[in-house]
Structure formats: structure tokens, C-alpha cells
Amino acid sequence: MFRHVVLFTWAEEATDEQRDAVATELRALPGIIPEIRAYAVGPDAKVNPGNHEFAVVADFDGVEDYLTYRDHPAHQAVITRFIKPILASRAAVQFAC
């Protein structure tokens, strides 16, 4: 399995509606991109201080399927229209597991 993990922080001025829209739009992607094997996204549970604010964990059969997802127009549209306008910082890792 090949796993993609990305964590975001949002701009302070991001509204709740904008934050929620990221989750809603991302959760539509498994219905559009069949290479996605498992997909979990959500806001930080606020158990610990100092955390990032939002997580995406996406699983694929291999790196080629991850690249299909990464570059898919539907995914790129979510990044451009919903993530980048409120993005403050991003941390990511892809790893075999």
C-alpha cells in the first residue's frame, strides 16, 4: 500500500464555512477518482495544543495511483478553489506501508 498524508493549518480569517467546504469537497473525490482505495479527512479533534488543523490520509495500491490522484483535475480543482484560498501551512509525507 502507498499512503499519502497531508496536514494543513488555515489562515486566521478563514470562516467555518470555508473550513467545512474543504472536508465536503475532498470527501467527494473517492466517488470521482477510482484509484483511491481508502480516504479519511477531518478537522483536528483539539485533544492536544499546537496541532495542525486538518488531516487528509489517502491510500493507494501504489505510487502510480497516488500520482493519478495528485494530478487529477477534480483534486486540483479542490486545491485551487477551496484549499489554497485559506491555506496557511502544509506538511506532507507519502510512504509505503
Next chain:
Amino acid sequence: MFRHVVLFTWAEEATDEQRDAVATELRALPGIIPEIRAYAVGPDAKVNPGNHEFAVVADFDGVEDYLTYRDHPAHQAVITRFIKPILASRAAVQFAC
């Protein structure tokens, strides 16, 4: 399910042996902490530039089991002995999924 995600970058002077030891030591934890339902750790695959260097994704039945893991002496020992000595930065999120 309650998912814990953490991404690390390492100090430049960290050796390959030190980096590998983090994975080895963390991978022993599911045999020690029964609350862990799923556990995947590994170094970044270097597919994309600018990534963090190491990922941990741990799944639990709920937040209480995550807290048991977070505070477990075996986990804390790995943090103290293997992670902190080479840690440069850390990004984390816990989320319900």
C-alpha cells in the same frame, strides 16, 4: 475510529542509523500497547519536494485509547530516546474518521 497522524523532520546531522531506529522502535509498539488497532510508520518516499521526512498513522477505537497510547511509558521512551534527539520539527493532527 480515532486516527492520530504525526509528521516529522529530522535534524540535518541525524544519521541513517538514528532515522532507521525510530521506525524500528515505533513498529514494536503495537506488540506492547494493545489499544493500537492499526499502525503504519515510514520514511517519506521522496516523490514530492518539500515534504516532511517521516510519518506515523495510528488508529484507535476512540480518543481514550489514543490517550493510553500517547501517555504509555513504552511510547514515551521511544520519543525520549529515539525521536527527540534528532527531531527538527513536528506536525500532528488527531481526528475522528
